[in-house]
Amino acid sequence: MADGSLVELRENVISNEALSAREIPKALSDVTDEFLAELYVTQIQNNDGVALVALGGYGRAELCPSSDLDLMLIHKDRDDIDSLADRLWYPLWNEGFRLGHSVRSVDQTLRLASTDLETATSLLNGRLIAGDSDLLQDLLARNEEQWVAHGLDRLDELARNVRRRHLLSGEVAFLLEPDLKEGRGGLRDVHAINWAVRAGVEVPVHDHERLAEAYEVLLEARVELHRLSRKRGDVLLLEDQESVAAALGDRDADVLMGRVASAARTVAYLSDETWRHLDRESAEAVSVELEVSGLTVTDSEILVLGDPSTDPLLVLYAAVQAMHSGLPLARESLRLFADRQVDLPDPWPQGARDLFVELLKGGQRSIPVIESLDYFEVWTRLLPEWTPNRSRPQRNVYHRFTVDRHLLETVAEAARLTHRVQRPDLLLVAALLHDVGKGYPGDHTEVGMGLIASIASRCGFPKEDVDLLSRLVENHLLLPDTATRRDLEDLQTIRTVAEKVETVEFLELLAALTEADSIATGPTAWGDWKAHLVETLTEATADFMSSDGSIRRRRRSFITEEIEALMAEEETVVQGSGDTVTIVAHDRAGIFSRAAGALALRGLDVLQADAYSSDAGMAVSQFRVVVPDTPVDWDRVIDDVYQCLHGHLAIDARIAERARVYRRRTALAAKQVGTSVVFDVESATDATIIEVRTEDHIGVLYHLTRAIAEMGLDIRSAKIQTISNEVVDAFYVTGSDGPALGDLHRREIEAALRYSLKKVE
Numbered sequence: 001m002a003d004g005s006l007v008e009l010r011e012n013v014i015s016n017e018a019l020s021a022r023e024i025p026k027a028l029s030d031v032t033d034e035f036l037a038e039l040y041v042t043q044i045q046n047n048d049g050v051a052l053v054a055l056g057g058y059g060r061a062e063l064c065p066s067s068d069l070d071l072m073l074i075h076k077d078r079d080d081i082d083s084l085a086d087r088l089w090y091p092l093w094n095e096g097f098r099l100g101h102s103v104r105s106v107d108q109t110l111r112l113a114s115t116d117l118e119t120a121t122s123l124l125n126g127r128l129i130a131g132d133s134d135l136l137q138d139l140l141a142r143n144e145e146q147w148v149a150h151g152l153d154r155l156d157e158l159a160r161n162v163r164r165r166h167l168l169s170g171e172v173a174f175l176l177e178p179d180l181k182e183g184r185g186g187l188r189d190v191h192a193i194n195w196a197v198r199a200g201v202e203v204p205v206h207d208h209e210r211l212a213e214a215y216e217v218l219l220e221a222r223v224e225l226h227r228l229s230r231k232r233g234d235v236l237l238l239e240d241q242e243s244v245a246a247a248l249g250d251r252d253a254d255v256l257m258g259r260v261a262s263a264a265r266t267v268a269y270l271s272d273e274t275w276r277h278l279d280r281e282s283a284e285a286v287s288v289e290l291e292v293s294g295l296t297v298t299d300s301e302i303l304v305l306g307d308p309s310t311d312p313l314l315v316l317y318a319a320v321q322a323m324h325s326g327l328p329l330a331r332e333s334l335r336l337f338a339d340r341q342v343d344l345p346d347p348w349p350q351g352a353r354d355l356f357v358e359l360l361k362g363g364q365r366s367i368p369v370i371e372s373l374d375y376f377e378v379w380t381r382l383l384p385e386w387t388p389n390r391s392r393p394q395r396n397v398y399h400r401f402t403v404d405r406h407l408l409e410t411v412a413e414a415a416r417l418t419h420r421v422q423r424p425d426l427l428l429v430a431a432l433l434h435d436v437g438k439g440y441p442g443d444h445t446e447v448g449m450g451l452i453a454s455i456a457s458r459c460g461f462p463k464e465d466v467d468l469l470s471r472l473v474e475n476h477l478l479l480p481d482t483a484t485r486r487d488l489e490d491l492q493t494i495r496t497v498a499e500k501v502e503t504v505e506f507l508e509l510l511a512a513l514t515e516a517d518s519i520a521t522g523p524t525a526w527g528d529w530k531a532h533l534v535e536t537l538t539e540a541t542a543d544f545m546s547s548d549g550s551i552r553r554r555r556r557s558f559i560t561e562e563i564e565a566l567m568a569e570e571e572t573v574v575q576g577s578g579d580t581v582t583i584v585a586h587d588r589a590g591i592f593s594r595a596a597g598a599l600a601l602r603g604l605d606v607l608q609a610d611a612y613s614s615d616a617g618m619a620v621s622q623f624r625v626v627v628p629d630t631p632v633d634w635d636r637v638i639d640d641v642y643q644c645l646h647g648h649l650a651i652d653a654r655i656a657e658r659a660r661v662y663r664r665r666t667a668l669a670a671k672q673v674g675t676s677v678v679f680d681v682e683s684a685t686d687a688t689i690i691e692v693r694t695e696d697h698i699g700v701l702y703h704l705t706r707a708i709a710e711m712g713l714d715i716r717s718a719k720i721q722t723i724s725n726e727v728v729d730a731f732y733v734t735g736s737d738g739p740a741l742g743d744l745h746r747r748e749i750e751a752a753l754r755y756s757l758k759k760v761e
Contacts, residue, residue: 005096006035013226014065021220021248022226025500028063029054029550033129036071036088040130049076050084051131059125063218065226066233070122071098072575074109076135080545098232106139108535113143117157120147121195122561144198151199159275162192172218172264173391174405180222181234183266187222187736189271190215198275205354212262221260224248232245236260238395240241261391261402269375273331292317297327304333308681309340316355323362323371324622329372338376347460356459360428363415367408376406385451403438410434421508425634426465429456430472430509448473468506472513473556475500479514480525483533484721485691485730488540497541504542511538524723529607529624558610558622567618573640576634579607579627585645587619592715593705595621597651598644600699601658602637603628605644609701609718652759655699659760673726675757676749679741687716687732687739692753696727704729706757711749712736 008465009031013019019027033054041051055070057063073088075083085103092099096194123143128136129552139406147154150453172183181187190211197203203211222234224247230238236244244257260451290297294306295318302322315337322329344352363712380387384727392403414431418424433455437448449470456466478500486493501507506606514570518526563584566573572585583595592611599606608624643649673695679690692704701720708715708731716732735741741749 001308005095006032006092007095010037010065019714020323021223021227022173024223025057025064025219028065029058029061030065031246033056039088039091044131047131049079049132049135050074051136052088052129052135052614054127055122056125059122059127059261061127064219064223064245066081066098066229068098068232069488071632072101073103073130074135074139075103076132077105077367095598101324106135106142107456107540108685109139111141118155121158121191124198138230145194146458148199155196155199155201155278158192158195159278162189162271162275171268173261174401176395176400177235177237177392178260178264178599179235180218180225183264185266185268185271186234187215187218189267191275193271194346194543196297201274201278203270203274211270211469212264214266217259217263217477218267220248221256226728241395253395256646257393257395258391260392260645262344263374264689265371265391269372276328290321292321295321297325298330300327301330302327302331302333303610304336304568306743307340308337312344313342313344313349313355315382316359317350317417318367320355320358320362323359323365327364330370334372334376334378334531337378337381341381343381344458346671348458351493353459353461356358356379357425358426360411361415361418361424362667364413366415368379368647369406372395372486376606382487383455385433385436385455389436392439393598394438398522398524401520403435406436406520407432409520411517413519414512417512417516420512420699422505423465423509426469426472427512427516428690430469430513431463431478434473434476434513434517445453445477446476468509470504472509475510476513476517477512479534479537480530482538484530485719485728487717487719487732488533488536488730490683490685492683493536494540496683497537498544501541504545507538507542507545532539556703559612559620561706563620567614567616567620570616572642574638575631575644576638576641579625580640581623581625581637583621583641585619587613587617589710589712591619591645592621592718593702593709594651595623595645595704596705597655597686598637598649598701599625600702601631601640601644601649601651601654603658603698604637604700605634606720607723609720611717613714637660651702655702656759659698674752677753679746679750681740684732684739687733687734688741689730690749690753691728692731693726696722696725699760700727700757701729703756704753705731705757707752708733708749711745711752713749 010028013024013027016027035038047136051074052072053059053072055072057067058070063069071088071090073081073085075084078084081103085101085405089099089101097633099165109119110125115125120143123140124147126136126140126143165188166184169179169182169186170184172178172185175183179186191706192204193211221236221244225236225240226232226245228247230242238538243251243255243341245251250259252257268467294304294311294314296303296305298756300305302318302325304314304318318329318337320335321327346355359369362369371378371384374386374390379389384427386404388402389407394401394403394406401405414427415417415584418427419429430452433448433452435444435448436451436455437446437562440447440451449666452473453466453470456469463468478497482493482497488494501510515526518530563582566584570586573583575582581595581599583591585591592609594607594610605626606623607626610620612620640649644651673693675694676692678691680691683689690708695698705715705718713733713735716734718732719730721728733741735745
């Protein structure tokens with residue numbers, strides 16, 4: 001036997017720093033081969049009619065550190081085959097290996113492969129480890145013949161599997177945490193193309209070369225992910241990206257994820273081309289009448305007959321026709337544009353802007369068209385400013401997509417909302433370019449304002465429209481930030497927004513852009529709660545601008561008749577149901593923070609909080625919480641609140657213990673969040689706003705509100721928001737001398753708040 005167990009042999013390979021990620025899969029496969037071959041020899045003396053076969057990734061000699069071992073023991077009429085198999089499998093199971101294992105005769109294997117796609121494709125990568133080589137060669141040759149003979153049916157099934165897998169696993173190129181193996185543009189897509197080639201599908205040599213280069217990038221990332229995380233799984237999580245980048249020699253994780261995205265885009269495009277080619281061969285010809293000369297439909301694709309060097313608008317005409325018809329642009333036409341497309345003059349020629357906007361109106365239908373142009377670097381000939389944003393990651397859990405895909409998704413969402421605005425063209429262009437500054441140094445909003453102004457002028461928009469587009473970029477976060485961080489019952493909040501938007505028409509554009517941007521960002525950026533807040537703010541602002549300065553329709557106060565009745569009874573009452581906790585008690589310092597502490601002990605994240613004190617000395621605190629997947633045990637929550645209010649629970653100690661046991665994911669974003677404390681006296685009528693930004697940890701709200709109470713402040717209301725790993729909490733407070741806080745008091749408050757946060761770091 002080999003010197004050492006298989007676990008030890010593999011560990012020597014995995015921990016060998018002299019081996020690169022490119023070398024690890026072959027080295028792991030080699031040591032595994034050696035061990036299994038020796039095991040086979042010691043356990044099976046009679047080789048005749050038996051063979052041990054490596055399948056799948058192991059068959060390709062591409063074992064990753066946490067890969068399963070896919071093995072098959074084939075035989076020809078061996079009565080002792082089950083006992084032979086046990087002698088091979090049990091030593092591996094005893095070492096803790098996960099096996100994909102089977103024992104079959106050649107005929108049984110072929111019958112199964114004729115109906116089972118996974119068996120057939122795994123055999124296409126079959127490789128002898130030990131035993132009867134003639135037996136295996138017979139099996140592999142007959143499986144190959146069978147695969148080719150049933151090519152069309154098997155390829156149809158394979159194509160369906162590819163589509164289903166893409167739906168389940170998402171896109172490697174654009175997702176924050178991509179599945180390197182199963183996602184669209186991942187390793188499995190390259191395997192599927194290779195299996196299609198084995199069935200007779202022709203793939204150009206140049207495509208094979210590009211696939212090989214892209215495959216190597218993805219495989220190396222998968223190897224290092226396995227090597228560093230020491231666990232199964234192919235999703236490259238945020239918390240692993242920096243480590244994987246360092247192991248592969250990338251400057252940082254942004255560089256790594258940019259390389260992964262670029263490789264995945266290559267694989268995804270060539271995969272789509274492969275299966276689209278097969279669909280064209282099996283489908284009936286599509287009859288579509290194009291409205292533009294120089295374009296025609298051939299084999300269900302749009303073919304360009306004209307010359308882009310003499311007709312610079314041809315690319316936009318072709319893109320619009322592809323969007324409307326749902327037919328792809330032929331690959332040779334995309335190459336033609338890549339080779340011969342000339343830059344549009346400044347300003348764009350007559351008709352270019354209308355075609356550009358028409359393309360954006362297509363919504364989801366526009367995305368594959370624009371991405372195909374971008375893949376061949378034609379899109380950046382129209383918008384050079386797009387280049388720094390291509391495949392640019394946004395590495396926090398708030399964003400689902402890379403910058404470029406987020407912008408296209410925002411356009412698609414905005415296309416649904418054009419009926420709500422008077423200028424759909426401005427909405428669509430703003431949606432496409434609102435984050436275009438993210439690819440450049442500096443504040444992305446400030447940079448984006450200048451970029452969109454330059455682009456809009458080049459497109460031919462008049463100056464007033466250029467200024468309006470620049471203002472849309474400048475204020476594209478105004479509504480969501482205000483709605484989630486400011487008191488919407490405060491007249492000053494509404495007045496501030498009204499002064500910035502200036503007109504109801506601009507407000508309508510901004511509201512539509514906000515909704516489109518938020519939905520395209522991800523599920524944590526938009527939901528019923530946030531939609532309601534933004535709608536409330538928008539309507540209140542519109543009413544304010546249309547009136548004499550008063551708000552005709554205001555959000556209903558949380559002080560209901562029921563709560564007023566409870567306050568009149570002057571008893572401590574805690575109610576919890578749905579997503580809301582309400583506490584009525586005698587007004588005294590620390591009620592708000594103790595209630596927040598009780599919620600933290602139960603793992604409830606606060607979305608919004610309000611506080612009110614009556615002249616009769618009663619206080620109301622109300623918290624709206626994020627409802628978890630499992631139902632909230634309100635009886636236990638209410639009991640905890642009562643215990644905390646009466647000082648019967650060691651809140652600090654209990655929260656510290658919970659933080660140790662239920663520690664949040666350590667890397668929800670690319671960079672750590674620094675702490676800032678800002679005092680705002682202009683945005684509230686009768687209070688000072690203290691806005692705190694800090695890293696999200698268990699108990700943050702409790703410690704902040706406790707510090708505020710200890711500094712002699714009353715909390716009138718609070719807006720709580722968590723974005724990725726960043727907490728943004730805004731507290732409306734008043735001091736013993738009124739809403740204004742002196743300079744010395746502010747400095748001491750800030751010191752107290754910063755010190756309180758050290759307890760949760």
